[in-house]
Amino acid sequence: MQPFQTVSGVAVAYLADDVNTDEITPVHRSLEPDFAELLFARRKRLADGSLDPSFPLNRAQFAKAEVLVAGRNFGCGSSRESAVWAMLAVGIKVIVARSFADIYRDNCLKNGLLPVVLVADDQDQLERDVIDADGASQAVVDLVTQTITSPTGTNFSFEMDAAERTALLEGLDDIGVSLREEGSIRAFELGLAIDSPWLIALPVATDID
Amino acid sequence: MPETLIDKIWSTHRVGRRIDGKDLIYIDRHLLHELHAPEAFRKMTAAGRKVRRPELTFGDLDHTVSSAVGRDDQSNPDGVDFIRAMRAGTSRFGIRLFDLDDPFQGISHVVGPEIGLILPGMTYACPDSHASTVGGLGALAFACGTSELEHVLSTQTIAVTKPRSLRVLLGGRLSRLVGGKDVALRVLAEIGVAGAQGHIIEFAGPAIDDLEIEGRLTLCNLSIEMGARSGLIAADEKTFSWLEGRPYAPSGRDLELALEAWKSMRSDADARFDREVTIDCDGLEPYVTWGTDPSQALPVTGTVPDPDTLAPERRDRTERALEYMDLAVGTPLVGLPIQRVFIGSCTNARLSDLKVAAEVIAGRRIAAGVIGLVVPGSSLVKRQAEALGLDVVFTDAGFVWGESGCSMCAAGNGDHGEPGERCISTTNRNFENRQGAGVRTHLASPATAAAAAVAGEIVDVRDFLDRG
Numbered sequence: 001m002q003p004f005q006t007v008s009g010v011a012v013a014y015l016a017d018d019v020n021t022d023e024i025t026p027v028h029r030s031l032e033p034d035f036a037e038l039l040f041a042r043r044k045r046l047a048d049g050s051l052d053p054s055f056p057l058n059r060a061q062f063a064k065a066e067v068l069v070a071g072r073n074f075g076c077g078s079s080r081e082s083a084v085w086a087m088l089a090v091g092i093k094v095i096v097a098r099s100f101a102d103i104y105r106d107n108c109l110k111n112g113l114l115p116v117v118l119v120a121d122d123q124d125q126l127e128r129d130v131i132d133a134d135g136a137s138q139a140v141v142d143l144v145t146q147t148i149t150s151p152t153g154t155n156f157s158f159e160m161d162a163a164e165r166t167a168l169l170e171g172l173d174d175i176g177v178s179l180r181e182e183g184s185i186r187a188f189e190l191g192l193a194i195d196s197p198w199l200i201a202l203p204v205a206t207d208i209d
Numbered sequence: 210m211p212e213t214l215i216d217k218i219w220s221t222h223r224v225g226r227r228i229d230g231k232d233l234i235y236i237d238r239h240l241l242h243e244l245h246a247p248e249a250f251r252k253m254t255a256a257g258r259k260v261r262r263p264e265l266t267f268g269d270l271d272h273t274v275s276s277a278v279g280r281d282d283q284s285n286p287d288g289v290d291f292i293r294a295m296r297a298g299t300s301r302f303g304i305r306l307f308d309l310d311d312p313f314q315g316i317s318h319v320v321g322p323e324i325g326l327i328l329p330g331m332t333y334a335c336p337d338s339h340a341s342t343v344g345g346l347g348a349l350a351f352a353c354g355t356s357e358l359e360h361v362l363s364t365q366t367i368a369v370t371k372p373r374s375l376r377v378l379l380g381g382r383l384s385r386l387v388g389g390k391d392v393a394l395r396v397l398a399e400i401g402v403a404g405a406q407g408h409i410i411e412f413a414g415p416a417i418d419d420l421e422i423e424g425r426l427t428l429c430n431l432s433i434e435m436g437a438r439s440g441l442i443a444a445d446e447k448t449f450s451w452l453e454g455r456p457y458a459p460s461g462r463d464l465e466l467a468l469e470a471w472k473s474m475r476s477d478a479d480a481r482f483d484r485e486v487t488i489d490c491d492g493l494e495p496y497v498t499w500g501t502d503p504s505q506a507l508p509v510t511g512t513v514p515d516p517d518t519l520a521p522e523r524r525d526r527t528e529r530a531l532e533y534m535d536l537a538v539g540t541p542l543v544g545l546p547i548q549r550v551f552i553g554s555c556t557n558a559r560l561s562d563l564k565v566a567a568e569v570i571a572g573r574r575i576a577a578g579v580i581g582l583v584v585p586g587s588s589l590v591k592r593q594a595e596a597l598g599l600d601v602v603f604t605d606a607g608f609v610w611g612e613s614g615c616s617m618c619a620a621g622n623g624d625h626g627e628p629g630e631r632c633i634s635t636t637n638r639n640f641e642n643r644q645g646a647g648v649r650t651h652l653a654s655p656a657t658a659a660a661a662a663v664a665g666e667i668v669d670v671r672d673f674l675d676r677g
Contacts, residue, residue, distance in 0.1 A: 017526055018402055018502055022640045027272075027621040029287040031247060031294055042642050072522070073403035073436065077638060078619070079338040080245070081354035102372075102406060102438050103338060103352060110356035161370075163229030174356070175258070178364045181233055184225035185261075185366060188235055198459035198467050199237050199331070202264060205324065205456030207312040208589060 001112045003171035004143050007093050009066025011130045011139040011151055014056050019070065020077035021104065025086045035089035038082060057090075061135030065090075069130050070097035075104025084111050094141045096148065098123055109164055110174060114143060122156045129154055143169055211477035214443050215374050215409050218349045218474070222332050224366055231368040236351070236361050237331040238265055240317040241304070243288075243295035244272035244621065245336040249359040250298030260302040261365040267326065268299040268306035269317040272621045276584045276611030280309065285623040302362075315587025315613045318342035318555040322426060323589055325455025328467065329444035330474035334361045339555050339637060344429035344441030345422060346448055347474055349409070352433060372438045373483035375408040376476075379416035381491030386565070386670050389424030390557055390635070390654040392416065393431035394496035394506040399488055401504045405437035408484065411476060412442045416490040422451040423561040430556045431637055434503040443475035495670055497542050498639045498652040500530035505639075509657065509669045513540045533641050534649050535629075542667050545651075549632040550581040550662040551644070552655055553611075554618035557635035558586030562655040563594045567602040569659035569670060575607035576665025582609045582624065584616040608662070620644050633661045 025038045044055045051058045057065065068087070074097035075083060084107045087095070095108065096116040108115040118126060126148065130139070133151030140149040143165060148156045167174070192200045212220075224233040239262075241249075246268065253260070260266060273288030274280065283289045292309070299306040307313040313324055318339055321327040329347035333340060340352035351357075351367050361367055377396055397404075410432050417425065425442045432440025449468060452458045459467045494508035505527070507514075515538045516527040531538070536545075552558065552566050563585060575581045583603045585591035591613050594600060600610045617624040618636040620643065626632045628647030635658050639650040651667065660670040 016529075017522065020502075020638075020640050022619075022638070022643050026642065027244070027619055031290050042646065073406065076402055076436065077338065077433075077640065079336060079352050079354050081356060084354075099403065099406065101403070101436060103354060103433075106357065107354040110354065163231065167229065174368065175360050175363045177227055177229060178233060178360065178366060178368050181225050181227060181366075182364075184233070185235070185364060188224045189262075189365075192235075196466070196470065198328075198463040200265070202326075202457055203460075205313075208324070208456055 001110070001171040001173065004112055004114055004168040006143070007066050007141040008138050009093070010062060010064055010135050011067035011069055011133070012056050012062040012065040012135070013069040013127055013130045015069070015071045015127060017071040018073045018076055021075055021080050021083040022077055024075065024083040025080060028082055033082070035082060035086040039086035039090055059135070066092060067094045067096065067139050067141060068092050069127055070095055072098040074100050076101035079103045081107045084108050084113055087113055096123070096126060109168065112168060112171060114141065114168060116141070116148070116158050118156055118158055125154055126150050126156060211480040213374050213476040213480040213482060214347070214411055214441065214474060215349065216480070218330055218332065219371055221330065227368050231370055233366045233368055234332060235366055236334045238321065238326055238333050239361050240267050240269060240321055240333070240335045241358065242269045242271050242317050242337060243291040245355050245358060247291060247294035247298055248355050249362060250294070250302065252359055253362060254301070258363045260304065260362045263303040265365065266304045266362065268295055268304050269320060270295060270307065270309060270314060270614070271316040272615045272619065274309065274612070274614040275622055276614055276616045276624055278612060280612050282309070288622060312588060315589065316555045316558070316615055318430065319559060319586035319590065322346055323455065323587060325452055325458030328452065328458065329448055329471040334358070334367060338433040339430050341432040341437070341439045342426050342430040342555050344432065344439060345425035346452070347441055347444030347471070349441055350439050352439070373408045375405050375410045375437070375484045375486065376482040377410055377412050378485060378487045379412060379414040380487065380489045381416055381493070383416055383419055383490055383493060386656045386674070387493050387495055388654055389420055389427030391493055391496045392490060393428045394498065394503065394652065395490070395493055396488060397431065397434055397504040398496070398506045400435055400486060402434060402502050403436040405432070405435040408437050410435065410437045410440040411482070412440060413476070417442055418445070421561065422447055423559045426559065427556055431503065434637060444471050495654060495657045497657060497667060499534065499536060499542060500527065501533050501639055501641050502526070502530070503637065503639060503652060505530055506652070507542060509542055509667065511542055513538055513542070515539070543669055545631065545667045547633050547651070547661050547666060548579060548630040549626045550575070550579060550658050551617040551632060551634040551636065552658055553582070553584035553586065553616050554636040555586060555615070556637045557655050558584060558590065560590050560593050562635065563590065563599050564597070566655040566659035567599045569656050569674065570606045570663065571602050573606055573663045575662045579662055579665050581607060581662045582611060582617060584611040585613045587613050617644050633658045633667065
């Protein structure tokens with residue numbers, strides 16, 4: 001995973017609540033889909049297939065947005081990780097939402113996409129600032145100091161679990177971190193084989209009677 | 210100290226604590242499917258990683274497989290690459306794949322329980338948000354993305370901070386033709402789609418005791434729609450007898466040992482939960498959704514709500530939902546004309562679901578102009594249903610009877626509705642465009658969906674049957 005570095009970039013607001021991962025990325029039809037195209041594939045288009053000029057991410061000033069400001073329960077629904085990969089594919093590196101669906105937040109952390117939740121009053125202010133700036137100036141998101149400077153210059157701080165912060169800043173290999181405990185995993189499996197053999201030694205089965 | 214069921218599963222599966230403070234939880238069973246596993250296989254191969262316990266890992270073909278009778282790899286042109294990559298990956302890593310011609314082929318969350326792979330007190334991982342289905346047997350499921358799936362393959366564990374616990378106590382008795390789906394939609398209407406965020410739900414109470422195992426699987430299936438990490442129900446005598454004789458379930462001396470362990474896998478009487486919600490299910494009506502998230506649900510006798518009467522944060526969502534669903538405020542749900550019916554998915558395509566739908570359908574025909582599709586949740590369910598003649602009941606009524614898979618639930622296999630259609634569906638998500646561009650989905654139980662198919666409009670299945 002790439003280490004997370006301070007982001008200075010345009011912030012775009014898409015403030016609907018309960019945006020689900022079907023909306024973020026519809027089911028992909030290819031093993032190697034074009035994730036940028038897949039992002040909001042239906043939402044960003046009108047019925048005739050043309051891009052909807054009123055959809056925030058379609059507007060020219062947000063073409064290179066790096067920060068997405070979102071509503072409540074962002075990323076609910078399917079666990080598909082494409083909904084994170086597609087954000088990264090268009091250059092979104094931070095999502096500041098009122099809240100995240102649990103699996104979506106996990107998927108963000110595993111891909112170096114920073115999920116931030118501010119206290120409600122700060123989120124209100126950030127939304128106003130982002131809408132006022134309308135892409136004309138940049139926001140700064142610094143994970144080292146755990147601060148956000150809005151595009152109009154308001155400063156906010158945010159909470160982040162220390163271990164998650166370290167993992168993002170150092171770009172830690174999550175599997176590698178777990179494999180440091182391999183001795184414990186092996187010992188646990190040995191215990192299972194003795195105490196609960198049915199959990200670990202499966203019968204051979206090919207059909208039902 | 211008294212413990213919850215969640216505490217007990219946690220403590221019996223905790224391998225240790227990672228350096229970053231997360232618990233490392235052992236995964237007893239891991240089921241993969243072809244939509245997400247190939248990407249993990251590709252990354253594992255590139256990184257030179259091995260699958261730690263291939264014999265505890267199984268592969269399913271469900272999301273992209275065609276439901277057409279006589280199907281092969283290419284019946285759904287968009288699925289062929291996924292199916293073949295899954296076959297190659299499982300073969301490379303020594304994982305058993307329930308291939309298209311395997312008797313155990315089907316939707317992962319349907320297959321796992323029915324062949325006895327998932328047992329009470331177990332942990333289960335699957336790269337699919339409806340993994341929590343297996344909670345109906347008292348197992349703790351972790352639904353995950355592709356990176357997590359790679360982590361489980363490599364370590365047979367998941368690194369996670371223990372979620373909070375929420376007990377949903379369901380009182381009262383369920384009436385005839387009201388089941389797990391109606392209970393789930395009722396809970397969703399109460400707590401909303403983010404109501405259980407950060408929590409694992411334990412469902413308990415008299416209404417749960419009354420529910421048969423397959424209804425419990427349906428209820429737990431919808432935990433993710435409540436925003437929960439997972440959902441489960443303590444195993445009881447019903448669970449033990451339901452599992453008896455299933456191919457991968459223990460037998461003999463192993464079963465005696467297992468039963469002893471399973472019986473202790475329930476929350477202690479004075480265990481404390483971080484949150485509790487109590488809902489009375491006495492007199493619960495069949496439920497149907499009217500909107501575009503599964504919490505936008507009402508008793509079937511209800512009328513479409515007025516956004517102005519709702520809390521401000523729900524108003525916008527409601528207005529947008531009414532527009533997409535083409536519904537006017539105050540419209541009764543009963544009488545809404547439907548054009549398509551889908552009976553299937555990991556939510557409601559087990560044998561008991563097909564049986565109740567067939568009872569409603571028997572001797573009747575689908576209304577003119579309505580398209581009906583029944584897709585069993587697994588090849589085993591299909592075979593068992595055919596042995597009972599249910600396929601004939603459905604096809605005589607005018608339904609298409611398909612081969613098992615996820616089918617129209619997420620429309621990833623070529624089955625979908627047409628723009629503007631109103632579809633009553635036994636699935637789990639009524640999101641915009643999920644069942645096809647512009648399709649308007651109403652979620653309901655198999656009984657309600659079957660009655661709507663015959664009537665050509667949403668009906669109260671209880672009245673429908675009473676009318677004869």
